[in-house]
Amino acid sequence: MSQVAIRAKGLAKWFGEGEARTQALRDVDLEAYFGEMVYIVGPSGSGKTTLLSVLSGILKPNSGSVLVESVDIWSLGADDLADFRLNKIGFVFQDFHLFPRLNTAENVAIPLILKRKDWDESIHEAINYLEIVGLKGRAGLPPVKLSGGEQQRVAIARAMVSKPDILIMDEPTASLDGDTGNAILNFVHKNILNENRCIVVVTHDSRIYEFASRILHMEDGRLTGVEKSAV
């Protein structure tokens, strides 16, 4: 059995108070392991994104705990939590959130720059990661000059450049056509996933289920089932 990367217990999260209160997570327990690619799937409003945010140290739960590599992340102070996200987590956002005024290499280098690494060194390392995602030749271009698939690969390179243990992908194929989405997830599965890394993916897209190690179904803020993938 692989080591546990994320252990969440009794997670509850609600928004608003009184009659306006919406329960987004209800007593969620979850374990994710190194070496696996865990998908969280379910209908809109089921709490997938909330769960992803709680697991990655972005949104504080109302109750419950999240242990990442045995550290209770919600007991950390604001700065330590920011450091935790910077060092342990790589984010791939649904809309990529690349900076249009920076070139591709500079976009990828952002996490390294935030870690106070030298600018030139960061750019050099970013270009290495762009080479891994097959975009070395596009290092000097602004993201708007890239296709959707290429932008997604830049976002993956940015998420990976600080060598995080955990990669969080929020609807990674939502802005891509079917073939490109499939190619991206295939790339991640083959090149990014390894025994020292855990990848958590939130998706609606059943066409990419084939790459999942486990698929967790969510409904009304609860995990309702676990499905093993063929991979």
Place this chain on the structure above:
Amino acid sequence: MKGILKLAYKLLVNDKAKFTALLIGITFAVYLMMFVTSMFVGVLNHASATVINIGASIWVMDPAVQTVSNTVGMPDYVLDAVRSMQGVKYAVPLYSGGALAKLPDGTYQSVNVIGLDDTSLLGRPELSLGKIEDIYAESAFIVVRDAEFKKLESPAVGSELELNDHRAVIVGIAQVATSGLYGTPTLYTTYERAAQYLPNPRYTISYVLVEPKSLADVQQIKQQVKALGYLALTKQEFMQRTADFFIYQTGGGTNILIMTVISFVVGLSISGQTFYTFILENLERFGALKAIGTKSRDLVGMILFQATFTAFTGYGLGVGLCSLLIWLARLRLPSYAAMLTYTNLAVGFFMVAVIAGVSSYVGVRRVLQIEPFDIFRG
């Protein structure tokens, strides 16, 4: 931090349209602030031209005098009394008044006549043509070559004028540090001749110029002069009194203040609004940076840097533009009354710092409010 600031710099300057709009706004505001204040400082400086050019340490005058050009005559005993005061090294009279010059072509021109103490010639100007001792010759006058010189048909040494129906001979051409405010040419002569040529009020001494034995004696001299019923001011104090008159009693100061405040508000509005728009457009990206792991203080540092960099680049450009236009104006008008001083540079700097601070504040407030969760939620 260097890399983060470089990141902030690139995010700012690579948005060329916004950055240009920000720079133009701040440059224009700084230019207006600097130009209006420098013009006023120039006017004040010209208003004190006689004080600057004569250069005496202490000026004794009637307490009713508000500016150097509106003199109130003092009786001769004041000079004797001042000379006998403790701490006075020497004291000499000065005559300052207006006369009417008839030019060779028959036209008339108002002139300012300064009568220097016959013995010491204290406060004499630097001559570029002629010899100072010629001032003692019959009907001798020295003319100042400034922007108003041409109004006397650019007289040469030996030229003659009629001054209040008396013959006046130009025996020297002088240069002075500052031209007068009122656009009239200046003539220097001896005190006795000035009193003889100009309409004579009952009392003829405009000012008593005093040199103290030491700086420590200045206060004592002022007290003794006050006891006599007159006013003694140092050179700086007299210039300040002249400036105060223009600032507080002519409405000029209020107008300048209003113009400066308007420029400041324009600069603040343009830069604040543009910077806020810049922040709003990048809000999601700042949120993404927060999600990735940027600490709040790093985000604050980035925004502060962006606002400060823009503000002070605009400040430099605004000051540069103002200097350039003053320089260009002086090519055509040598005595153009505008000057940049350390004080108005400092005032402009302070106002730009306020603009940078307010712009940063609105940006920082907005960025700190954004929740990284909103980035996930879309």
